[in-house]
């Protein structure tokens with residue numbers, strides 16, 4: 001009798017698995033006339049850093065970091081410092097590798113590029129762990145509370161010829177943009193403020209509110225444009241316009257200021273996209289700084305550290321709604337984390353944003369998000385499906401990766 005064995009596409013736990021090669025891709029794509037602005041910066045291009053980990057089993061894992069600032073320093077952290085510890089490690093032990101890597105850089109790199117580098121490596125390890133076990137990352141994180149996540153549109157930046165003013169044409173363009181998100185099926189919209197005078201920015205929000213009506217939820221993000229006294233002024237205007245959260249009103253270092261604003265304003269205060277690791281979020285929670293915590297998994301420490309941040313948040317009864325910015329890998333990463341995020345608090349019929357987490361769905365032009373994966377994300381009835389395949393459950397298209405790669409570097413086992 002001949003026994004036909006099924007093709008084994010995964011590596012059973014108990015056998016060895018080693019990372020043999022680290023490849024980084026610095027991605028850039030210019031936006032031309034579609035450039036836009038936040039309160040802090042112009043966005044003439046979309047950039048990011050993808051990390052590809054190859055193993056002796058043939059399995060390949062992907063991670064992302066370096067989407068905020070220049071991606072090149074993050075690649076340097078990987079190849080010049082962290083790579084020697086990553087090569088030869090078993091990616092199925094991501095928390096162990098995380099602690100090893102963090103201990104290498106604790107004395108000089110507790111925030112910034114080193115943590116973005118660790119985040120990217122950690123995400124790629126969880127992708128490999130999932131592929132090795134045949135399970136999606138959200139299952140490995142503890143299981144899915146939901147199969148799809150309600151999305152909020154991030155849009156209404158300062159754009160093109162209308163970027164720096166509130167002329168009638170500028171306000172008309174803004175109203176049209178806001179209305180288009182509602183027509184696309186979004187029921188929650190996050191807009192930008194902080195680049196113009198408070199009076200001009202309030203006028204923009206009034207126009208957006210008029211355009212979308214009272215039944216679409218509005219959120220506002222200042223990217224830390226204000227000092228405390230101006231943030232109080234703006235916060236009271238946001239309350240008048242029924243805006244449901246005030247994101248990064250002041251600089252992330254001013255924890256006392258955050259605590260003060262939270263005591264003085266009724267509008268929930270959101271923050272944390274510029275914070276890193278369990279230690280940074282411990283300070284936010286312990287000092288009562290935020291109503292909503294927004295770790296970005298591609299910066300704050302990947303999945304391994306997200307679990308610690310989430311546990312801290314749960315213990316402080318603070319909802320976690322990750323910040324998302326970057327390529328399709330970053331979005332897939334956030335969706336797995338959100339799938340595994342409990343209600344805050346539980347109710348029989350959870351309501352999006354009220355106690356059910358939502359996913360940030362940036363609507364600015366971004367080919368790195370829309371073109372690079374074989375499984376593009378889609379909005380269906382206001383929600384985005386969580387990938388269900390092993391690991392991250394997404395596949396990078398090689399030709400698109402090549403198209404957007406400006407620098408490719410590799411380190412491999414000797």
Ligand SMILES: [Mg+2]
Pocket residue numbers: 221223247248273323
């Ligand atoms: Mg933000």
